[in-house]
Amino acid sequence: MRPIPEDTLRFVRLCVPLTGFAPFDLHATGMAQLYLDTARQQVGRYRLDTFLTELTEACTPLLDPSELSETDREIARAITYLWYTGAWPKLAVDAHADLRREMANTEFVVAPSTYVEGLVWRTFQSHPVGAKPPGFGTWGREPAELPPLTEIVQECGLAEQTGGSRPEEESTRGERSVPGGTRIEPHMLPGPRVARDVPPSALPTARAPRSERNTA
Amino acid sequence: MIETTTGAEAARGSYDAVVVGAGWAGSLIAEKLGRRGWRVLVLEAGEAGTQTWSGYLDSVRTFHSAVAKVPNSAYRHNAAAPSPDVLDLSPDASGSGEGRPEYTADGYFVQKGKMPYGTDYVRALGGAGMHWLGAVPRMHPDDFTTRSTYGYGRDWPIDAADLEPYYEEAEKELGVAGDAEGQRHLGVVSDSGYLYPMHRIPPSHIDKYCHEKLEGREVTDPMGDKRELHVRSLPQARNSTPAPEYDKRKGYRPKGAVGLPNYGERCVGNASCVPICPVQAKSTPLRVQDGFSDSVTLAARSVATRVLRGQDRRVRAVEYRSYNDPASPTSESHTVRADIVVLAAHAIENARLLLASELATTSGQVGRNLMDHPTTLAWALAADQVGPYRGPGHTSGVEDFRFGGKRRERAPFRIELSNWGWTWSTGAPMSNVASALALGGKSDGGVKTGGVFGPQLRSLLGSTIGRQLQLQIAVEQSADENNRVTIDPRRYRDAMGNPRPIIHYDLGEHVREGVYAAYEVSERIFTELGATSYTDHEPVDGVPPLGHFVHRGTDLTYHGAGHGAGTHIMGTDPNDSVVDADQRTHDHPNLYAVGCGSMPSVGTSNPTLTMCALALRSAERIHRDLAALSQPTNLRSRANAEEKV
Ligand SMILES: Cc1cc2nc3c(=O)[nH]c(=O)nc-3n(C[C@H](O)[C@H](O)[C@H](O)COP(=O)(O)OP(=O)(O)OC[C@H]3O[C@@H](n4cnc5c(N)ncnc54)[C@H](O)[C@@H]3O)c2cc1C
Ligand code: SF4
Numbered sequence: 029m030r031p032i033p034e035d036t037l038r039f040v041r042l043c044v045p046l047t048g049f050a051p052f053d054l055h056a057t058g059m060a061q062l063y064l065d066t067a068r069q070q071v072g073r074y075r076l077d078t079f080l081t082e083l084t085e086a087c088t089p090l091l092d093p094s095e096l097s098e099t100d101r102e103i104a105r106a107i108t109y110l111w112y113t114g115a116w117p118k119l120a121v122d123a124h125a126d127l128r129r130e131m132a133n134t135e136f137v138v139a140p141s142t143y144v145e146g147l148v149w150r151t152f153q154s155h156p157v158g159a160k161p162p163g164f165g166t167w168g169r170e171p172a173e174l175p176p177l178t179e180i181v182q183e184c185g186l187a188e189q190t191g192g193s194r195p196e197e198e199s200t201r202g203e204r205s206v207p208g209g210t211r212i213e214p215h216m217l218p219g220p221r222v223a224r225d226v227p228p229s230a231l232p233t234a235r236a237p238r239s240e241r242n243t244a
Numbered sequence: 245m246i247e248t249t250t251g252a253e254a255a256r257g258s259y260d261a262v263v264v265g266a267g268w269a270g271s272l273i274a275e276k277l278g279r280r281g282w283r284v285l286v287l288e289a290g291e292a293g294t295q296t297w298s299g300y301l302d303s304v305r306t307f308h309s310a311v312a313k314v315p316n317s318a319y320r321h322n323a324a325a326p327s328p329d330v331l332d333l334s335p336d337a338s339g340s341g342e343g344r345p346e347y348t349a350d351g352y353f354v355q356k357g358k359m360p361y362g363t364d365y366v367r368a369l370g371g372a373g374m375h376w377l378g379a380v381p382r383m384h385p386d387d388f389t390t391r392s393t394y395g396y397g398r399d400w401p402i403d404a405a406d407l408e409p410y411y412e413e414a415e416k417e418l419g420v421a422g423d424a425e426g427q428r429h430l431g432v433v434s435d436s437g438y439l440y441p442m443h444r445i446p447p448s449h450i451d452k453y454c455h456e457k458l459e460g461r462e463v464t465d466p467m468g469d470k471r472e473l474h475v476r477s478l479p480q481a482r483n484s485t486p487a488p489e490y491d492k493r494k495g496y497r498p499k500g501a502v503g504l505p506n507y508g509e510r511c512v513g514n515a516s517c518v519p520i521c522p523v524q525a526k527s528t529p530l531r532v533q534d535g536f537s538d539s540v541t542l543a544a545r546s547v548a549t550r551v552l553r554g555q556d557r558r559v560r561a562v563e564y565r566s567y568n569d570p571a572s573p574t575s576e577s578h579t580v581r582a583d584i585v586v587l588a589a590h591a592i593e594n595a596r597l598l599l600a601s602e603l604a605t606t607s608g609q610v611g612r613n614l615m616d617h618p619t620t621l622a623w624a625l626a627a628d629q630v631g632p633y634r635g636p637g638h639t640s641g642v643e644d645f646r647f648g649g650k651r652r653e654r655a656p657f658r659i660e661l662s663n664w665g666w667t668w669s670t671g672a673p674m675s676n677v678a679s680a681l682a683l684g685g686k687s688d689g690g691v692k693t694g695g696v697f698g699p700q701l702r703s704l705l706g707s708t709i710g711r712q713l714q715l716q717i718a719v720e721q722s723a724d725e726n727n728r729v730t731i732d733p734r735r736y737r738d739a740m741g742n743p744r745p746i747i748h749y750d751l752g753e754h755v756r757e758g759v760y761a762a763y764e765v766s767e768r769i770f771t772e773l774g775a776t777s778y779t780d781h782e783p784v785d786g787v788p789p790l791g792h793f794v795h796r797g798t799d800l801t802y803h804g805a806g807h808g809a810g811t812h813i814m815g816t817d818p819n820d821s822v823v824d825a826d827q828r829t830h831d832h833p834n835l836y837a838v839g840c841g842s843m844p845s846v847g848t849s850n851p852t853l854t855m856c857a858l859a860l861r862s863a864e865r866i867h868r869d870l871a872a873l874s875q876p877t878n879l880r881s882r883a884n885a886e887e888k889v
Contacts, residue, residue: 047702048698093694105681108681108697108701113677120689137308143309152632152705152707152709155633157516157667164512222787234679237776237777239776
């Protein structure tokens with residue numbers, strides 16, 4: 029087997045604070061090289077290098093997105109989306125214009141295998157729809173427990189250093205907060221799919237539940 | 245092995261019957277007639293290929309690489325035999341508030357109705373039976389008599405008891421896994437000893453979660469209809485564990501994958517039954533075609549264009565065009581004669597063919613009474629992890645609002661408990677990633693602030709995707725003459741030159757009341773489940789979502805269910821119906837139109853099982869017709885022979 033090129037190793041290391049998955053997991057998808065190539069193609073080789081340098085600065089060790097320029101922030105999101113779904117997303121129009129690329133600003137799945145290797149399925153301990161089936165009757169089992177945030181942070185090796193936005197400890201369980209304390213705001217959730225031809229990256233976000241909208 | 249031939253080759257043969265369309269309906273009829281030794285030609289407009297394992301895997305990969313994983317996403321576009329696609333419809337803000345349609349359509353259908361017809365199908369070998377889900381509940385006895393029992397819609401000329409033996413036969417042909425006891429409780433299975441060929445598909449964790457919180461609770465709809473809720477297992481055409489006691493202890497042997505010998509499994513939980521099951525645990529018409537006898541010829545890439553009239557009231561031949569390249573409009577015309585012609589091309593295509601052939605005109609009902617199950621979605625976050633995106637699309641439902649009660653005032657509805665999270669309603673889980681990251685920009689094009697990354701992102705997604713609940717509520721739509729398919733060959737043709745279907749569609753008051761009641765009931769169910777509802781049908785930035793309407797001051801939306809029905813409606817009177825109880829056209833003794841198009845009502849059951857039962861019933865009649873036609877004594881007076889059978 030050929031050794032993994034140094035630029036790919038660096039790309040994967042920098043993707044850890046973006047994705048919340050350890051280098052081991054990212055390499056295990058087998059997609060690292062393809063994703064680096066895709067990002068270079070979409071953003072431009074030189075521009076991506078600049079972005080990766082900026083990203084290094086903004087991670088201490090967790091990423092604070094407000095430390096990034098607007099376009100860099102959108103690139104960070106796009107690369108994370110790529111790891112999670114296997115697709116390159118539609119970007120904010122201003123970011124796409126700023127990048128001055130000849131590529132159309134539309135979402136596309138990089139390859140059939142990238143869809144299958146999307147990390148999103150692993151966040152809730154499942155398998156990609158239409159691949160890696162878990163076996164007859166498995167859907168009846170109790171879903172596996174999710175790892176607490178502190179464990180994920182540790183697994184990623186993002187815990188030791190100080191500074192940055194450090195996750196809070198385990199807080200209340202309930203439908204409006206996640207372990208770790210992030211309060212779930214409606215805009216963090218997807219809204220109605222107004223039409224079937226709108227790609228997932230261009231869909232509206234959710235509004236407050238009806239119960240809260242009425243009282244507001 | 246399924247063998248296909250070309251249209252040109254097929255034109256050289258001679259046949260007793262020509263069947264147009266190789267979906268469930270056409271395949272079942274061809275198989276039955278072939279087994280009796282009749283020479284049958286099946287004309288299939290679309291591409292074959294999925295009957296080989298490599299062709300099938302190609303479709304699986306096409307699905308994997310599609311951005312929008314819609315029902316047609318596993319099948320390539322075909323200009324020679326185009327299909328309608330849910331991607332053809334877009335919302336249109338300019339129409340709102342002015343009484344103009346709030347949508348535009350840009351595809352195979354020419355849509356001119358007030359509301360969008362959101363149902364698709366696929367013209368390829370196997371038809372819509374390739375991308376269907378495989379939910380196969382029977383209709384309830386009441387569903388056959390809505391006019392006389394509840395004062396709306398149309399009655400059938402036959403009843404549930406007439407269909408019962410054919411339901412059983414269809415369940416064997418399709419390979420159904422189900423819980424007969426539960427269906428007896430509902431009143432849709434009456435035979436006290438009946439068993440389904442396979443044990444029910446095991447319930448999902450979501451089913452159990454809902455069962456625990458809903459069973460026996462009472463919910464009242466806005467019309468004051470109070471129901472006790474029950475979570476019931478859904479009969480499905482997918483491989484499960486065979487029931488050894490089935491069919492007087494003969495048991496049942498599940499059918500495996502087509503194109504790969506000795507491969508075939510129970511459902512392994514790929515959770516992509518729509519549009520394609522990677523292991524073929526879900527039943528498709530390929531299984532029936534695999535059993536065609538040598539007397540059946542299957543020609544792909546052969547688009548029927550007209551049925552030709554013969555002497556007296558009979559039809560004599562089918563005209564069709566064959567092509568070599570699905571991307572090019574070049575095609576060649578052929579004509580093939582037959583004693584009996586069976587149209588099995590899907591409700592909308594059957595109507596299109598009858599209209600283009602100017603046949604069955606007496607009643608003026610061809611193309612009218614187009615139906616579907618307008619389906620409204622409701623989605624919520626549960627308080628606990630429920631394990632979505634696992635297993636078949638849905639394995640249980642709440643059936644309590646399907647029958648009786650206030651059915652006269654509002655259309656009844658069937659509530660499916662989705663196992664696939666918020667996919668249909670919001671494009672989740674991919675859209676979850678985008679919204680958590682604050683991707684995609686603001687409406688003015690600017691880059692958003694915020695966004696969650698790294699461990700926080702992973703944990704946020706795990707929590708918010710893992711708790712997704714969705715209800716899919718299918719509402720009965722009854723026959724309405726104004727919902728119709730027409731053609732206008734001078735203005736609207738496809739690339740091959742065939743007239744495109746023009747659709748006029750709307751939802752009547754009774755259905756709108758049903759959708760409204762379904763929405764209110766879904767909110768009450770979420771309250772019982774202790775879940776937070778995120779159901780949202782309101783316009784977004786002034787743009788109404790597809791299928792949007794306002795009823796009793798409430799914003800609502802519906803989607804198409806894929807259940808096109810009612811375009812060559814069945815009845816006893818030739819003046820107000822197109823086919824008789826055997827699906828034979830009243831006007832032409834040797835022309836049949838089979839499929840959901842014959843159904844006078846659709847109840848709240850997915851229609852395919854009922855449609856297959858009807859097809860099996862018609863196959864017997866067609867066999868008798870063919871037998872009578874081949875009797876030497878009857879040759880002199882065929883018309884008389886018809887009357888005697
Ligand atoms: C997404 C989706 C999910 C569904 N899920 C379910 C479900 O769970 N349960 C259920 O009961 N129903 C379901 N349905 C409905 C079900 O798929 C249809 O009712 C059923 O497949 C119709 O069978 P058919 O043989 O009448 O028509 P089709 O399956 O449409 O077959 C017609 C065939 O005729 C061919 N054809 C068309 N025009 C011509 C022509 N001019 N010449 C030659 N051939 C022609 C087509 O290519 C096709 O092969 C679903 C539908 C969709 C879209
Ligand atoms: S759940 Fe999977 S294996 Fe089962 S029928 Fe659906 S796609 Fe096939």
